[in-house]
Amino acid sequence: DTGVSQDPRHKITKRGQNVTFRCDPISEHNRLYWYRQTLGQGPEFLTYFQNEAQLEKSRLLSDRFSAERPKGSFSTLEIQRTEQGDSAMYLCASSPSGTGGMDGYTFGSGTRLTVV
Amino acid sequence: AQTVTQSQPEMSVQEAETVTLSCTYDTSESDYYLFWYKQPPSRQMILVIRQEAYKQQNATENRFSVNFQKAAKSFSLKISDSQLGDAAMYFCAWVRGGSQGNLIFGKGTKLSVKP
Secondary structure (H helix, E strand, C coil), rough: CCCCCEECEEEEEECCEEECEEEECCCCCCEEEEEEECCCCCCCCEEECCCCCEEEEECCCCCEEEEECCCCCCCEECCCCCCHHHHHHEEEEECCCCCCCCCCCCCCCCCCEEEC | CCEEECCCCCEEEECCCCCEEEEEEEECCCCEEEEEEECCCCCCEEEEEECCCCCCCCCEEEEEEEEECCCCCEEEEEEECCHHHHCCEEEEEEECCCCCCCCCCCCCEEEEEEE
């Protein structure tokens, strides 16, 4: 297992288009998280899954955003009708469940989205 | 709501010297964990060190150590014998104990290492 993989690494899209990102977590990790990071800021939580269940969503996750983890393995994050304010790095992370957060998360390299 | 504050946007250290990065947090929880993450220019976040709130002993990982002051809600990171490869953004993060919750990050400190 090579860690958390994210695809694509970079995405440039025109305003109003839809985009979808993929995250493949570490295989034995039940939890998967999505964060957004803008330049010069810390990551901001968007949502997380335990297996296929989406357990929490941030208020940052507007109705244009949707995330899925259909089989409890990889996850997708879709942004509909993109806006320039969506330009950011989208980070995925995974962790084992049942460890009370003590293990921290393993992060992927992120997908950098630029909306023009 | 829980918050994590890093008051130093940028810090600089001479190679081989020691530097301390500050972090404070605000929570009413008693069970939680604290972390320092490093994000080099390649952008992948790497876990540097963790601290369990119920442990009084400060965590240490090779050249990295923390000063955890629970009453003051302070969690600083000390890097000894700084190396050029230590240059990166450093983020302090907090998570509630138990099986729920998500990491909450500070805004980060950019560390530069001078040769």
